[in-house]
Amino acid sequence: MTALVSEPSAGLTGFPDASPSPLAELAAAHGTKFILATFVDMNGKPCAKLVPVSALAELEAGKLGFAGYAAGLMGQKPQDGDLCAVPDAASFTPLDAVRPGLALVHCDPYVDGKPWPFAPRVILKNALARLAGKGMTAKAGAEVEYYLVTMGEDGSLSTADAKDDGPHPCYDARGVTRMYEHLTEVSEAMNALGWGNYANDHEDGAGQFEQNFDYDDALVTADRVVTLRYLLNVLAGQRGMVATFMPKPFTNRTGNGLHFHLSLWNDGGQELFPEAGDDRHGLGFSGTAYGFVAGLLAHAPALQAFLAPTVNSYKRTGATTTESGATWSTNKASYGGNDRTHMIRVPDTHRIELRSGDGSANPYLALAAAIAAGLDGIERKLDPGAPCGPGERRPEAHTLPATLLHAVQALREDPVMLSALSGSEEVGRYYAAAKEEEFLQWHNQVSDWEVHRYLTAV
Secondary structure (H helix, E strand, O other), X not given: XXXXXXXXXXXXXXXXXXXXXXXXXXXXXHOOOEEEEEEXXXXXXXXXXXXXXXXXXXXXXXXXXXXXXXXXXXXXXXXXXOEEEEEOHHHXXXXXOOOOOEEEEEEEEXXXXXXXXXXXXXXXXXXXXXXXXXXXXXXXXXXXXXXXXEEOOOOOEEEOOOOOOOOOOOOOHHHHHHXXXXXXXXXXXXXXXXXXXXXXXXXXXXXXXXXXXXXXXXHXXXXXXXXXXXXXHHHHHHOOOEEEXXXXXXXXXXXXXXXXXXXXXXXXXXXOOEOOOOOOOXXXXXXXXXXXXXXXXXXXXXXXXHHOOOOOHHHHHOOXXXXXXXXXXXXXXXXXXXXXXXXXXXXXXXXXXXXXXXXXXXXXXXXXXXXXXXXXXXXXXXXXXXXXXXXXXXXXXXXXXXXXXXXXXXXXXXXHHHOOOOOOHHHHHHHHHHHHHHHHHHHOOOOHHHHXXXXXXX
């Protein structure tokens, strides 16, 4: 199996040269004593080892090994060799908001001296390498929604702020004020890192929030989503709360989305989405932009396996109503202008908003799959048709999968999406099999709903 990213330079360990040491310089400049050497599995779980700065040479030489099977969904069996975490110094992130002297660095897992094609960060780098081969790069912004909750001894969930219980709490200034300490601590942490936090708001569900930061290169944004989730989890925990990104933690409330704002640029730093003499559908877009949109729509059912990758995801997209009166999650592959009822919103001529992803999505896999779908649309010169009007639903548009199992079936039937992960159907089939098993594990559990519905039904 051949990875698309460059192989490491030859050396005693087979890994990139460890000198000079940019990590050591960064650690010294920030007073860092320990570094979380971090990667995520395909489910998005952050995996790390805590490395003292005295051992940075070993980390940078690729000598920090993980048992890949134990780490999670990583394409390994118990008998396989170590995943070795190779740090990307450009992702160095001081975490003084969590612990003074702590930092995080995102790593690319290697096996036998080569980037591991099942590793999510490697997968996104492969997608970006393919895009670069076409003279393009991708930038992304992300909207990370989450709930702040507490868990009772019986496992029941409650809103962390007991006064936050109304049916229409979105943008409520009082709810934001009551969570002031949490929100401002997260905001200050983001700004200290140079992320450009520009808004912190109460979302549509009671106890739901969103904290926004500036867009950047796709890999940088994916790294920041992973880091932000970690920050939110830890900082909320320090206040006795749980920050959850679960797509649908409450039956009667809006679900958690992970919306991506996407744009393409050429290797000269020029935007490719604004109209360049081919605005065929009146949105101020170029042919490249329309092709990208068409690719996303054409592959939407299979794409959902990456954007909505859990059983619970489909409780969000399948919801019919909420306390607020809107679900904010479409079940049709449609696009339109500045309209949040579509899978793809076009807020301006510079970007699109991909809205069908949820809080359980792995940002590396979601962005890699979206790039693969959009690039296919560009290469085949697909056309998305005329944009939908406000709230319009067209019968010819793909209906998004009803369950995770339906999404897996769509993935298996879509060669482009099946090869979206490191250009390998082997990786795609491994992921599909794991998600099918996840669905069946849930399906085999007897729920309270079934007992209530069927215990004395006949």
